Amino acid sequence: MSDLDPPTRDIARALVFDPAGRLLLIEYEAVRPIDPDKPDARGFWFMPGGGLEPGETHEEACRRELAEEIGVADVELGPMVAVCDGPFHLFRKPRYARERYFVVRLPNDTIDTSRLAETEDNPVRGTRWWCLDALAASEERVEPAGLAALAQQIVTGDVPGTPVRLNWRNARPRGR
Template sequence: MTEGVGLTDRWAARVLLLDPAGRVLLLHGCDPARPSHQYWFTVGGGLEPGETLVEAAIRETFEETGLRVAAADLEGPVRSDVVRFPFDGQWYTQEQSFFVVRTLAFEVDLTHLGEYEIGSIDIGRWWSIDELTATSERYYPEDLVALLREVG
């Protein structure tokens, strides 16, 4: 944490969308305050006021991919943790829970993104564990390969 900089608390639902081949769908984006800081990340985001983790996972999956899922489609949470990160000039402490959704591979539809996401998310891609292990590209969570092996 940066000395003297406050942290904004945030709660988030993250979704590991897995296809029958075991590939995970990741979104590509950047931090608007640091456009050169590009990375891949799991579907999901912050809870809206009064929203449950499951409701947020369902909403975020649709907004970020166009895929409609139901509560019964969600496995988990399969992991919960706390991360700290900067985004758009602000530091966050995020309590996040990961769910798994098993689905057929599909083409990502980014037309439902919120205004704040439009400038920071540009594409989606299905990744195998081997591709994640071999890539030099940045992705989050950093231990995604281990998490994918755990959930199979």
Template sequence: MTSRAQRPAARILLLDPADRVLLFRFTPADRPPFWCTPGGALDPGEAYAAAARRELFEECGIAVDCGPEVAQRVVEFTTLEQVPVLADERYFLVRTSTNVIDTSNHTALEQRVMREWRWFTRSELAGWPEAIFPEDLPQMLEQLA
């Protein structure tokens, strides 16, 4: 059995004025493409809310407080850097008045594998042909509506 690194992470449920959710398309070399909410691992000593604010700015160019945590998921996966992790993901709901996204602060890894982003309606999520994470995103959004 492979031991898994602990990976606390902050993720953002970013909704635009039309109530669409933002997802980034990841295109790693070792697995099929998938879509995921903005967010990522906490820096050492960083609180979840602070990480959510930092990730929202780094990945989307939006500098706002993310508000309260609205969901939590504990999941196992292998990162893009091939590290098996047990991720404690905390989700923060952010409503934005714009649908403009600035990706100029992406890391080199993000620039390589996160080349697309898209605003999704709730109805589009259910039948999308590629994987979307978290897998229960439509239910999460329904509970928040």
């Protein structure tokens, strides 16, 4: 399998909100340049979550990943609000990612990321609770495209009734 036709991976992630309506994101270091015009720019922000284990549903995987990555167990998952399917090349192991995104509202902003780096392919730079206005205005690389707008929509109470389709920035169609 080549970088142009990477293996498929089913993934569950969460838009994790605190009571102030901030969104939790994890910053990773890309293994290859993100932007050819900025070869030193290697950081990108992503939601907590990860790949499904054999026999797991997306919901089960999301709960397990949140416990592993941010130390929050037994979360109540809200609805699946988005999907993002396509080739993703910023992680050490490129993949054709089939991602499903769920809403999680925490009772406070207390998280424990002490185990986060143990399970990740790429170096973890840190985590941050993002104010949604700052996230929308940021020039930082946030994946997938459209995440900030979706988060703002959800925080205002307009939760999509059917999952919206998001896309990876600069994604190439499969097989090209």
